[in-house]
Amino acid sequence: xxxxxxxxxxxxxxxxxxxxxxxxxxxxxxxxxxxxxxxxxxxxxxxxxxxxxxxxxxxxxxxxxxxxxxxxxxxxxxxxxxxxxxxxxxxxxxxxxxxxxxxxxxxxxxxxxxxxxxxxxxxxxxxxxxxxxxxxxxxxxxxxxxxxxxxxxxxxxxxxxxxxxxxxxxxxxxxxxxxxxxxxxxxxxxxxxxxxxxxxxxxxxxxxxxxxxxxxxxxxxxxxxxxxxxxxxxxxxxxxxxxxxxxxxxxxxxxxxxxxxxxxxxxxxxxxxxxxxxxxxxxxxxxxxxxxxxxxxxxxxxxxxxxxxxxxxxxxxxxxxxxxxxxxxxxxxxxxxxxxxxxxxxxxxxxxxxxxxxxxxxxxxxxxxxx
Amino acid sequence: xxxxxxxxxxxxxxxxxxxxxxxxxxxxxxxxxxxxxxxxxxxxxxxxxxxxxxxxxxxxxxxxxxxxxxxxxxxxxxxxxxxxxxxxxxxxxxxxxxxxxxxxxxxxxxxxxxxxxxxxxxxxxxxxxxxxxxxxxxxxxxxxxxxxxxxxxxxxxxxxxxxxxxxxxxxxxxxxxxxxxxxxxxxxxxxxxxxxxxxxxxxxxxxxxxxxxxxxxxxxxxxxxxxxxxxxxxxxxxxxxxxxxxxxxxxxxxxxxxxxxxxxxxxxxxxxxxxxxxxxxxxxxxxxxxxxxxxxxxxxxxxxxxxxxxxxxxxxxxxxxxxxxxxxxxxxxxxxxxxxxxxxxxxxxxxxxxxxxxxxxxxxxxxxxxx
Numbered sequence: 001x002x003x004x005x006x007x008x009x010x011x012x013x014x015x016x017x018x019x020x021x022x023x024x025x026x027x028x029x030x031x032x033x034x035x036x037x038x039x040x041x042x043x044x045x046x047x048x049x050x051x052x053x054x055x056x057x058x059x060x061x062x063x064x065x066x067x068x069x070x071x072x073x074x075x076x077x078x079x080x081x082x083x084x085x086x087x088x089x090x091x092x093x094x095x096x097x098x099x100x101x102x103x104x105x106x107x108x109x110x111x112x113x114x115x116x117x118x119x120x121x122x123x124x125x126x127x128x129x130x131x132x133x134x135x136x137x138x139x140x141x142x143x144x145x146x147x148x149x150x151x152x153x154x155x156x157x158x159x160x161x162x163x164x165x166x167x168x169x170x171x172x173x174x175x176x177x178x179x180x181x182x183x184x185x186x187x188x189x190x191x192x193x194x195x196x197x198x199x200x201x202x203x204x205x206x207x208x209x210x211x212x213x214x215x216x217x218x219x220x221x222x223x224x225x226x227x228x229x230x231x232x233x234x235x236x237x238x239x240x241x242x243x244x245x246x247x248x249x250x251x252x253x254x255x256x257x258x259x260x261x262x263x264x265x266x267x268x269x270x271x272x273x274x275x276x277x278x279x280x281x282x283x284x285x286x287x288x289x290x291x292x293x294x295x296x297x298x299x300x301x302x303x304x305x306x307x308x309x310x311x312x313x314x315x316x317x318x319x320x321x322x323x324x325x326x327x328x329x330x331x332x333x334x335x336x337x338x339x340x341x342x343x344x345x346x347x348x349x350x351x352x353x354x355x356x357x358x359x360x361x362x363x364x365x366x367x368x369x370x371x
Numbered sequence: 372x373x374x375x376x377x378x379x380x381x382x383x384x385x386x387x388x389x390x391x392x393x394x395x396x397x398x399x400x401x402x403x404x405x406x407x408x409x410x411x412x413x414x415x416x417x418x419x420x421x422x423x424x425x426x427x428x429x430x431x432x433x434x435x436x437x438x439x440x441x442x443x444x445x446x447x448x449x450x451x452x453x454x455x456x457x458x459x460x461x462x463x464x465x466x467x468x469x470x471x472x473x474x475x476x477x478x479x480x481x482x483x484x485x486x487x488x489x490x491x492x493x494x495x496x497x498x499x500x501x502x503x504x505x506x507x508x509x510x511x512x513x514x515x516x517x518x519x520x521x522x523x524x525x526x527x528x529x530x531x532x533x534x535x536x537x538x539x540x541x542x543x544x545x546x547x548x549x550x551x552x553x554x555x556x557x558x559x560x561x562x563x564x565x566x567x568x569x570x571x572x573x574x575x576x577x578x579x580x581x582x583x584x585x586x587x588x589x590x591x592x593x594x595x596x597x598x599x600x601x602x603x604x605x606x607x608x609x610x611x612x613x614x615x616x617x618x619x620x621x622x623x624x625x626x627x628x629x630x631x632x633x634x635x636x637x638x639x640x641x642x643x644x645x646x647x648x649x650x651x652x653x654x655x656x657x658x659x660x661x662x663x664x665x666x667x668x669x670x671x672x673x674x675x676x677x678x679x680x681x682x683x684x685x686x687x688x689x690x691x692x693x694x695x696x697x698x699x700x701x702x703x704x705x706x707x708x709x710x711x712x713x714x715x716x717x718x719x720x721x722x723x724x725x726x727x728x729x730x731x732x733x734x735x736x737x738x739x740x741x742x
Contacts, residue, residue: 125586139673139733145584174584184581187574192589194628194642195570195621197649199563202620204652210555211655213516213545215496218563219656220591225649233643240632247629249573251622254565258618261611271565272604278568278596281575284582285590302510308689310698311682318679327681327698362510 007032008168010068010161013057013092014038015082017048020098020124021073022136024169025053030138031168036067048133069161072097075231076238080108087114094158095119100185101238102149102178117155121178122162123147123185124171139170146171149178186242187249193224193232194243195250200225253277297349299342302362313340313361320355322348378403379539381439381532384428384463385409386453388419391469391495392444393507395540396424401509402539407438419504440532443468446602447609451479458485465529466490471556472609473520473549488526492549493533494518494556495542510541517542520549557613558620564595564603565614566621571596624648668720670713673733684711684732691726693719 009032014021017039025035025048035054039045045056070092072082079097083105086095095118097105102121109116124146146166150159159175166173176184200222203211236243253274260270303309317324322344344352353363380403385392388410396406396419406425410416416427441463443453450468454476457466466489468476473492480487495517517537521530530546537544547555571593574582607614624645631641674680688695693715715723724734 125584137734142673142733147584180581184577184584187577188582188585188589191573192570192592194625194645195566196592197646198621198625198628199566200650200652200656201624201645201648202562202617202652203558203655204648205620206555206558206655208655210551211559212657213496213518213555214559214656217595218559220594221563221567222649222653222656223591224588225646225653227646229643229646229650232646233639236628236632236642237639240635240638244629244632246573247625247632249576250566250569251625251629253572254569254618254622255626257565257569257607258615258622261607261615261618264611267611268604268608271607272600274565274572275568275596275598275600275603277572277575278593279571279600281571281573282593282596284574284577284579285571285585285593286583302513308686310695311685311689314682314685315679318682323677324681362513363508 005031005170006164006167008165009033011036011066012054012165013067013070014054014073015057015070015086016073016078017044017053017133018073019132019135020126020140021071022048022051022053022133023126023138023140024071024073024098026051026136026138027141027169028165029054033168044133048136051133051136053133053136067092069094069096069165071165072099074099076101076104076234079105080112083119084109084112084114087116087119093118094161096122096162098122098124099238100189100235102147102181104238106149106151106178116151116153118158120151120154120158120162121149122166123149123181124166124169126171141166142170144171145174147174147176147181149176149181151178182239183242186239186246190232190235190239190243191246191250193227194236194247196222196224197227197232297344297346299344299349299352299356299363301340301342301356303340310340313356316356316359316361317342317344317352320348320351322352376402376541377535377538379536380404382407382437383425383536384438384441385425385444386428386441386457387444387449388415388424388504389444390503390506391497391511392442393419393422393424393504394497394509394511395442395444395469397422397507397509398512398540399536400425404539415504419507422504422507424504424507438463439465440536441466442536443470445470447472447475447605450476451483454490455480455483455485458487458490464489465532467493467533469493469495470609471560471606473518473552475609477520477522477549487522487524489529491522491525491529491533492520493537494520494552495537495540497542512537513541515542517544518547518552519544520547520552522549553610554613554616557610557617561603561606561610561614562617562621564598565607565618567593567595568598568603668715668717670715670720670723670727670734672711672713672727674711681711684727687727687730687732688713688715688723691719691723693723 008028011034012028013036014025015038017037025037029035036057037045037048037054038057049056070086072079074082076099079099083095086092100123105121109119124141124144126140126144148159148162163173257270257274260267301313303313324342324344327342356363379399382405383399384407385396386409388408396408400406407428408416408419408425409428420427441457443450445453447470450470454466457463471494473494476492480490495512495515497511497515519530519533534544628641628645631638672684674684695713695715698713727734
C-alpha cells in the first residue's frame, strides 16, 4: 500500500534544480504548492520548469519572506553559504536543505553568527546513481525515509513545516540529531561508497581477460563504485570525522587479518573472527520492509535471454500464488542466458521448485538463507 | 542458448558429497558416467545416492585404478592429503579437485614427493551461499566458467580428461596457471568476501533503529557477508599470500583517505582519486554476457507487494518487446511496497517509461548508466 499524501499548499522556493530539487518541485506541486525554482545554471531551471516542477524564482525573490519554505538542494559545501544569504535577506519563513550531511551547514551558520531558529536540515533517503533534472519524478520520495534534524534552537513550527512537506511528498519523516545522523550515514552510506570504490579500484591492475571471469559477488560488492566522484568527494569532506572513523572501523580489522595471514601464525582464528563479525553485522540490516530478518529460500532458474522469458517465469511463480520477496538476475559470461534468483519464504520453496520444474523450467539450485 | 552437453561415459569417483560434489555426480550421470560417491560423513553419501547422484564407492575402491577420474570436492586443506593417498593407492587414472585454491594442493603433493603427472586441479565458478547435497542440481555448472590448471608436469590426457568432464557438465573450460588462478581469485572472490564481512561487521556497533534506515547500497555491498565463515576462513588460509596482498591493495588506500580526511588538508583530492580509481576498475568488470560495458538505462517502478504484481509488470515490459538486461527489487522500510529497477538498453528507455505510465504503473525515475 502506498501511503496517502497530505496536501501542502504554501509557497516553496527550491534552490538547486538537479534530480532531488526538481523531483521535490514536482512532488510539492502535486500536493498543491506554489513552487519557485532557482539554480546557478539557468538552463537547469528552464528544464525543470518545462517538466512542470514550478516557475522561475527571479520575479518572486527579492521581496521579503517571499516563500513559506526554502529548500536548498545544492552540493554539501554550498548549503551553508546559501542558507546564510537566505536568512540575512529573509527570503523564506523557514530555511531547510536536503543534503547528505547535517552538521556542517548547521555549524557554518552558528559560527557565522546567523540566527538559526528558523533553519532546520533534512535528508530524504532517495535517489542514487542518478543525476540531473531530466530524471526527476514526483514519486521519488514515495514511502522512503526522510530524516529531519532540528536542534534545541529550532522553532517548533519550522520543524513542522519541513515534516509537513516530507509527508506531502509521500515520505516517512524520522527525527534525528544532526550529529547522530552524520555518524549513522557515514557508516550506512558514505563508508560503503568508499569501500566499494577501493575494492573496484584494486581490480584495475588485473588483466581484463581475468576480470571477465568475475561472478555476481564482486559485481554486487562494487556496484556503488559507479557513483559520481565529485559529489561523493564533497560528501566525504563535509562529514570528514565520522567518515574517517568509519573507514578505520573497516580497514584496520582487514589489515590485521592480512598481517595474520602473512605471519603464518594465528591466521585462521583472525579470519574466522572477521567473517563471524560480518554475519552479526549483516543480521542487523533490515530485511524486507525493515522487519526482523526472516528465513527465506533462494531458487535459481535458467532464463533464456529473450523478451518475455522473465515475465513468463514470474507469471509461473504468480500462478502458484507465491509472493516473491526478492529477485536478482545474473548472467554467464559469453552465453546468451541468464540465471534468475527467486527469493521466497522457506515454506514456499519446495512447492515453487516442483511447480517450476513441472512447467518445464530448469531449476539449478535452491537454498535456505537468512536475509 | 544453453550449450549442448557432450557425453562422458567413464567411471567417475567423487570424494566429498556436498553441494558441488553431489551436483557433479548428477551432471556426470546425466552425461552417461558411472559415478561412485564417497564422503567422511556416510549420511551425506546416502543422501547423494538417494538424489540419484551415483552409487556408494565402498565396494569399488580398493581395487587398483577403480576409476577413470577422481574429483576431490572437499575443504581446501583436505585436498592435498586426499590426493596423495589416492595417487599412492592408484585409485584413479587421473586425480583432480574442484577447490577455490589451486597452488596449495599442487605444492603439497610436490613437497611430499608424490608423482603429479596425472594430477590436475580445477575450479568450476558455480554455487555460492549454498551448501549441502540437498541443494545439489545437475544444472549447477551449466554455462559457467570452469578453470583447469595443468602444470608442465601434467600429462596431456589427464588435462583432457578434466576438460571433457567440464564440457559434459555444460561448463565453459578455461586453462590457467595455478598461481595466476590464485592471484586472480584472491581479487575477484576471496578479498571481496573479506571486505564485505569487514564492512558488515562495522555495522554491529550501531543502534538497530539506525541500521533500519539502511538503503540498498550497503545491503548490496555486504551481501557476501552472509557466507559460511569456516569455509571462507580455510580458503583465505590456503591462499594466504595473494589474499593478504589483495587486502592491502584495498585497505591501504582507504586508510590513506582516512588520514587525509583527518588532516583537513588535501582530503578532497585523495577522496576523489579513490572514487575515480573505483570507476576505472568497475569498468573492467564484465557487463552482461562478459562483453564490454554497454550504456544501459535504469527505470524504477513502484510494485505493490502482492503475488503476481511483479509478473504483471514484466508482462507489460515484454509486451513492448523490450529485453530486460537486469532487474533488482528494493523495498522501503516499514511499507508493504517495493521498487523494481528495470535495466534496459538506453535506446529502449523512453519507450518503456511511456508504455509503463500508459499502463498505469508509477515510474519513479529512470537514468542512463554504464553497466
